[in-house]
Structure formats: structure tokens, C-alpha cells
Amino acid sequence: MTKKYILPFYRIKKNKDKILLITDQGSWAVLSRNKYKELLRYELSEQIIEQLEQKGIILTEKNTHIFINQEILRKKFLVHPPSLHIIIPTLRCNHQCIYCHSSAEQDQKKGCDLNEETAKEIVDFIMQSPSKKIKIEFQGGDGLLNFPILKYIIKYSQNKIKENEKDLMITLVTNLTLMTDEQIKYLREKKVSITTSLDGPKEIHDNNRKYLGGQGTYDDVITKIKTCRENNIRVGALMVTTRKSLEKAEEIVDEYIERGFTGIQLKFLNKIGFAEKDWKNVGYTPEEYLDFWKKSMEYIIQKNKEGINIVERFTTLLLKKIIKGIEPGFLDLRSPCGIALGQIAYNYNGDIYSCDEGRGFEIFNLGNVKQISFKEYANSKPVHKLIESSILETTYCDTCIYKPYCGTCPVLNYAEQKSLIAKNATNYRCKILKGQFDWIFEKIINEPETRTIFSKWIEKN
Numbered sequence: 001m002t003k004k005y006i007l008p009f010y011r012i013k014k015n016k017d018k019i020l021l022i023t024d025q026g027s028w029a030v031l032s033r034n035k036y037k038e039l040l041r042y043e044l045s046e047q048i049i050e051q052l053e054q055k056g057i058i059l060t061e062k063n064t065h066i067f068i069n070q071e072i073l074r075k076k077f078l079v080h081p082p083s084l085h086i087i088i089p090t091l092r093c094n095h096q097c098i099y100c101h102s103s104a105e106q107d108q109k110k111g112c113d114l115n116e117e118t119a120k121e122i123v124d125f126i127m128q129s130p131s132k133k134i135k136i137e138f139q140g141g142d143g144l145l146n147f148p149i150l151k152y153i154i155k156y157s158q159n160k161i162k163e164n165e166k167d168l169m170i171t172l173v174t175n176l177t178l179m180t181d182e183q184i185k186y187l188r189e190k191k192v193s194i195t196t197s198l199d200g201p202k203e204i205h206d207n208n209r210k211y212l213g214g215q216g217t218y219d220d221v222i223t224k225i226k227t228c229r230e231n232n233i234r235v236g237a238l239m240v241t242t243r244k245s246l247e248k249a250e251e252i253v254d255e256y257i258e259r260g261f262t263g264i265q266l267k268f269l270n271k272i273g274f275a276e277k278d279w280k281n282v283g284y285t286p287e288e289y290l291d292f293w294k295k296s297m298e299y300i301i302q303k304n305k306e307g308i309n310i311v312e313r314f315t316t317l318l319l320k321k322i323i324k325g326i327e328p329g330f331l332d333l334r335s336p337c338g339i340a341l342g343q344i345a346y347n348y349n350g351d352i353y354s355c356d357e358g359r360g361f362e363i364f365n366l367g368n369v370k371q372i373s374f375k376e377y378a379n380s381k382p383v384h385k386l387i388e389s390s391i392l393e394t395t396y397c398d399t400c401i402y403k404p405y406c407g408t409c410p411v412l413n414y415a416e417q418k419s420l421i422a423k424n425a426t427n428y429r430c431k432i433l434k435g436q437f438d439w440i441f442e443k444i445i446n447e448p449e450t451r452t453i454f455s456k457w458i459e460k461n
Contacts, residue, residue, distance in 0.1 A: 008024060010023045010024065011399070012401065025070035026070065073326070081378070084342060087114070087136060087346050088138075089113070092112060114146060115149070123153060125373075131166070132166050134161065138150060140173070170193070172193070176220075196237055200248060200251060203248075237256070246288055250296075262310060262311065263310065264313065265312065287435075293432075311457045315457075331343055334407045335397075336387045336388070337407045339410055339411070347359060389421060390407065402433070
């Protein structure tokens with residue numbers, strides 16, 4: 001018998017009378033058990049061979065370019081230096097959120113602000129990156145408590161990109177409650193984008209995000225969002241799911257719709273910072289989160305059927321990978337992940353960390369901008385070790401059917417299991433992602449109307 005095709009490396013998931021098959025490049029198909037047997041025996045009809053050839057499920061002389069292009073698209077980020085640079089102007093904050101991953105300090109605390117000298121050295125370090133596109137993101141604490149340094153960094157970095165012929169984007173992550181009209185005017189003039197937090201309706205938001213004195217922050221946040229919009233500043237919002245959120249799926253989605261947002265990300269809680277210390281009160285099991293997430297997703301889909309424009313942003317990222325084969329550049333969902341390679345975080349004292357979440361653990365401290373150059377950083381063994389720890393081919397993840405679409409997080413692995421490498425059988429994040437992939441594929445395969453909605457999400461975002 002002459003073999004008309006070659007089977008590339010793939011993984012399967014059995015579901016009743018069907019087989020889901022996904023190749024290492026992310027191409028997928030659903031086959032009956034009989035068709036799968038015919039595939040293995042090289043007994044497929046010419047029509048089925050042609051269909052699988054076009055999908056990139058089988059390798060023939062006609063479609064080698066498909067496999068090559070898929071692999072180039074999936075891994076093109078490997079040739080790009082870090083472009084996301086997270087700067088911490090201060091650890092101080094006027095909030096005490098119950099899940100704060102950075103364990104922020106009180107707003108009157110001394111000795112935890114970035115000064116001008118160190119800020120200059122951070123920007124100089126950033127500009128040493130060969131990347132032609134630079135994104136500076138201010139995290140905290142809350143950077144508005146050290147606004148003069150924000151202004152200094154913005155001015156200095158905008159001057160430096162002219163010298164270095166780079167493109168610059170600047171984002172401020174803030175709770176908004178400290179923002180003045182003068183600051184709004186300045187940020188609008190400098191084209192700084194703003195991201196804030198909105199955890200849902202007042203009851204939930206005020207439970208999660210309080211002022212230091214214990215009062216809720218919802219009313220002030222909503223007021224500031226309106227003020228920013230009135231000044232033509234586009235505000236993005238993030239929500240974090242806590243135990244209080246689990247029974248309020250529809251209410252949370254409705255809050256985002258009512259406030260004029262066209263997207264929501266139903267972020268699960270990470271076991272780091274304040275959340276880890278009070279997990280029994282604020283946290284939940286993967287199964288509890290997935291139940292909440294599925295209820296929310298069903299409601300979002302129903303709203304789309306009613307003509308309301310609202311998407312779930314994380315799901316949209318997954319759909320781009322699954323349906324379109326697009327690499328959206330989301331650092332948490334690639335191999336290796338964005339740790340030290342796609343992003344770098346700079347603490348107020350100039351310490352360099354692998355990422356923002358890594359600031360809570362010294363194992364992710366990779367030096368100081370006052371002591372090493374960017375080239376020395378990039379060539380250091382600790383950086384290489386962290387990057388290697390998130391390569392899926394070297395972990396249990398290599399056996400998972402969803403490997404082409406996923407990524408691991410060494411910081412969360414270390415926080416939960418004291419190991420950079422995930423122990424997947426008990427890994428909280430892994431269980432959630434597998435549940436999400438299962439549900440998404442179930443919808444794509446069995447619900448044509450939902451798949452059409454998903455395709456529209458991809459086109460618009």
C-alpha cells in the first residue's frame with residue numbers, strides 16, 4: 001500500500017463516538033472513531049485526505065508550506081527582545097484590596113518611592129533593548145502617589161526614543177481614585193492609556209477593593225471612569241474573581257454592560273500576595289471557578305444573541321489560537337512564556353524582576369539596573385533558567401492535547417508548589433485552563449450559532 005500522507009505529531013481526546021485530534025502546530029479536526037481508524041491505516045478517501053490536507057492535519061507534498069508557516073507564526077516571538085517594561089513608581093497605595101498580589105504599602109509609608117536618579121537608569125536600561133517597540137506600563141502600589149516621577153519618566157523616555165528610533169506606548173494601571181483634573185489633562189496630552197479595576201457591582205467591588213480606612217471605593221471609581229471618558233480618555237477595566245463573585249455571574253456581566261464596556265475578562269484569583277494569606281476566605285477551587293466562568297460565558301453568549309456587544313477577552317485570545325491559528329502575543333499563553341523574555345519589571349529601587357507577579361519572590365530577582373547592562377541581563381544564567389522552566393516540551397504539559405494553545409507560569413507554580421515546574425495533577429491554574437479549553441471546544445464543535453459569535457469576537461478584537 002502506498003502512503004499518500006504522513007501523520008505529524010498529534011494528541012487526541014476521546015469524546016463518546018468522536019475523536020478530537022490536535023497537531024503540534026495547533027491544527028485540529030473532529031473525526032468519528034471509524035474515520036480515525038482509517039486515518040491510522042492510511043485508508044481514507046481522496047475527499048477526506050484533501051480536507052485534512054487543507055487543515056494541516058496530515059502532511060503531503062502539497063501542504064508542507066502550511067506546517068512551516070504555522071510554526072513560524074507560533075514561535076516568531078522568540079526572535080523579538082522584551083518590549084513590555086513594567087515600572088513601579090511606588091509601593092504605596094491608598095487601597096487595601098483583599099487580593100493584592102504586590103502586597104502594597106500604606107500611602108504614608110516612607111522609603112518605597114522611585115527617585116529621579118533610579119528612574120533615569122531604568123529608562124536607560126530599557127532603551128538598551130534591541131526592540132524597536134517599547135511599552136512602558138506603570139504598576140504599583142498606585143503610581144499617582146508619585147506622579148512627579150511618572151512625568152519625569154514620560155518626558156525622559158519620549159526624548160530617548162527619538163535618539164534610539166523606537167516606538168513608545170505608555171500605560172498607567174491605577175485605581176483612579178486619586179486622579180485629579182490636572183493629571184487627567186496631562187495624561188490625555190501625553191497619550192497615556194489607562195487601565196483600572198472594576199470587580200462588578202457595588203456590593204462585590206466594595207467587598208474586594210477598600211480604602212485603607214475600610215470604606216468601599218466603587219462610587220469614586222465609577223465617577224472617575226466617567227470623568228476620564230468625558231475628557232476623551234479611553235479607560236480599560238479588569239475584574240478579579242473572588243469567593244464573593246461566584247454567585248453573581250450575571251450581575252458582574254451586567255455591570256460591565258451598564259458602564260459601557262464592550263469587553264470583560266473573568267480573571268481567576270492567583271495564590272500570591274494578600275490572596276495567598278487569606279485564601280480560605282477569598283479563594284475557591286478550580287471547579288468552583290469553572291462553574292462561575294461557564295455561567296458567565298453562557299450569559300455573555302445570550303447577550304450577544306440579543307444584539308448586545310460584549311466579549312470575554314481571555315476567551316477571545318484562546319479563540320484566536322484555536323480558530324484562526326493566530327498568535328495574539330499574550331505572554332501567559334506561549335512556550336516559553338513571557339517571563340524575562342517578553343516582559344521585565346523594575347522595582348522602585350532599580351531591582352529587575354522577571355515579571356510583575358515575580359516581585360514577591362527573590363528567586364525572580366535578576367539584578368539591578370545600576371549594576372548590569374541589558375546585554376549582561378539577557379545573557380545571564382538566571383534569565384536562561386527561568387525561560388527554560390516555562391518551555392512546555394520539557395514538562396508534563398508536553399502530553400496535553402491543548403499544549404499548542406497554552407503556556408505555564410513559573411511564578412504561580414513556585415507560589416503554589418515551591419517549584420518552577422508545575423506538578424500538573426494538582427496544579428490550580430492547569431485545572432482551570434483545561435476546563436476552559438474543554439468547554440470552548442465543546443461549544444465550537446456542537447453549537448454553530450455560538451461558533452459564529454466567537455468568530456465575530458475574533459474579527460472585532
